[in-house]
Amino acid sequence: MTATETATDAPPHPAAAALRERRDVSLTILVRREIERSIETGELKAGDWINEALLASRLGVSRGPVREACRGLEQSGLVKVVVNRGAFVREIGAQDARHLYELRAALFGFAGFQLAPIVTDDQIAALRALHDAMETASADTDLDTYYGINLKFHATLLAFTGNDRLAAAYSGFVRELHLFRRRALVSPGRMTASNAEHARIIDALAAHDPDLARSRMEAHVLDARDRVVPPTT
Amino acid sequence: MTATETATDAPPHPAAAALRERRDVSLTILVRREIERSIETGELKAGDWINEALLASRLGVSRGPVREACRGLEQSGLVKVVVNRGAFVREIGAQDARHLYELRAALFGFAGFQLAPIVTDDQIAALRALHDAMETASADTDLDTYYGINLKFHATLLAFTGNDRLAAAYSGFVRELHLFRRRALVSPGRMTASNAEHARIIDALAAHDPDLARSRMEAHVLDARDRVVPPTT
DNA sequence: AAATCGTAAATCGCCGACGATTTACGATTG
DNA sequence: CAATCGTAAATCGTCGGCGATTTACGATTT
Structure with missing residues (x-):
């Protein structure tokens, strides 16, 4: 039976x-x-x-x-x-949140440093597609869609390094960061600004410049840190 | 009662x-x-x-x-x-080991990047003391002592950043890396070479040069990666 | 003799229950 | 009336046990 x-x-x-x-x-x-x-x-x-x-x-x-x-x-x-x-x-305090953002910055920047020399044209194209999708969502002031694609953009970039432990650790930190309150203070203007940074990140990767990619990617996350959880806490 | x-x-x-x-x-x-x-x-x-x-x-x-x-x-x-x-x-394969070393490199390098601008003279002195202790162990070809102080050197430096999540994540990766076999192929010569790198790392920190500290610290760990688990695997 | 099959032992996943600790809340006291 | 105390309820930590799955191993077959 x-x-x-x-x-x-x-x-x-x-x-x-x-x-x-x-x-x-x-x-x-x-x-x-x-x-x-x-x-x-x-x-x-x-x-x-x-x-x-x-x-x-x-x-x-x-x-x-x-x-x-x-x-x-x-x-x-x-x-x-x-x-x-x-x-x-778990309750994430301002201090912990800043620390987690810095961990994200370290891993994201390093991913760019590693990826820049070996990134392929197809991968650049995939990243640009995600960037364009975010641009559309930004024009429609569709915060949820933008946020989702933004996560996918980061995850995709991490995956391109081929280091799955790196990607897993990064997504773990992102998930932990979700526990920090008041992260939804994203204005429509910030979306376009953030996506402009994405474009410059892709440019640095396409130019195969490891140091430039790293500094831009690291700054991208550290800016988010200072925006979401002010240093004066 | x-x-x-x-x-x-x-x-x-x-x-x-x-x-x-x-x-x-x-x-x-x-x-x-x-x-x-x-x-x-x-x-x-x-x-x-x-x-x-x-x-x-x-x-x-x-x-x-x-x-x-x-x-x-x-x-x-x-x-x-x-x-x-x-x-x-858990069994750690060569691929996983390389990935974990790269995670260590990213975090260690970022720690140096963050620490360099704010490191105090006392902290530099503490690091130099650990370096000297390793130099002694190296002269005595005392591998176990060297290995222990080496761990303490890295942990101390991480702790100086004030980012405890960073330190915790780093030590977690180190612990995982213990599961990778054949890591004991450290020759006495490598101890002195490794400790020379430590000295140059401390110099970069003392000079308050974030980029130099990062590149030296990152290279320090990536060298260990290539030594312990060859890329031709 | 090698491979296949079937049965028994070993082990895992899950459950319900019991004592210990913590929490809630009303009685007692000043 | 506020504070303290003691008792009862709620919850946690731990245990032993049962069915289901996996593994070990000998019997059977080719």
Whole structure:
């Protein structure tokens, strides 16, 4: 009756995706994804307490997977666990936010430094396409679209270095930074200014100038740092 | 009878350390520390399988804390968990090792870039003291001592930036890099050469030259990368 | 003898429960 | 009435156990 009867999986079964999705994914991973999603959508805000029992019953699982998920999230910086008091969504202070921006700047700049000498024409074209898309969103004052493409622009550039650890670390820092409040003070004017910086970054990469690319990319992120979290804090 | 009877803890009780050590530390944390220690000392080697039940009984705990510890270690990159097969000490390939070295280079170089303008004379003196200590160890061909002070040199320099997230991320990458085999091919000659680079790094910092400090510090780590894991892999 | 198969042991994922700690809140006292 | 105290509820940390999956290994077949 069951699918395990005939093990003729030589041709990858078309409808096996749903089963695989549950076969090689533990409840712990599912719970972790759910918590990450809740944090990103804002259902869980920084400082919020994560009720183990409530979350467990809400997801129809026991507390074990929830606890394991929280331990993983703790190491990735999204959650703070206090002994005998529970797990809380991490609160990012101004100081931490500045530090995280600087980490982003260091990695992003280094990525440009590494990418500039080896970047291909196709990659430049891909980056320019993203830049153009942001230009359109900027003209429409579509903040959400701009923000999404902006993330993709950075991620794409990072991926072009071929250093996946670099890309993973960068996106981890970005995710942590989401926990810092009041980042939505992006005026429409800032979008065009920011995208102008993107254009100059692409130019530096296309010119195969590592030092120029680095300084522009680093400045790009450090400017965002000073804009989002003022130094006078 | 118990110590909870008299709560006059206004003066911090002298013998309370042992109890605190157990009061605000869960078994999960203790197990995680134990696994980290086993990995660092080599009792657990890269690729080794972590038997949950065996480790639990050996430490006198149940499997719960062991599982939670492994989930934390997984996110910090020291452990790889495979569903329905268990936890394994992470294996770092040549590619990953090179990527991690590059991450170290990016962070170390950026630290120098940030530190150079603001470094104090006392900090320079502290770094020079570590350099001198390494010079002595180098003369005695004392590899272990040199290696230890070298780690301290890097950590101290990172700490001087005041960016603790930077320092934490850096030490995390260093710990991950420990999982890469054959890193002990350090000849006595390399110690003196490496320490000469340290001296030039300190000089650049003392001269308050951010770009020079960065390029020297970045090159310092990238040289180590090419020495430990050749590009022709 | 090599390969295949089937069964038993080992191990993992998950659950429910119990004691310990923390928190909430009303009673008591000055 | 404010502050303190004590008790009850809520929550966390930990444990042992059960079914499901994987692995080990001997029997069977070619």
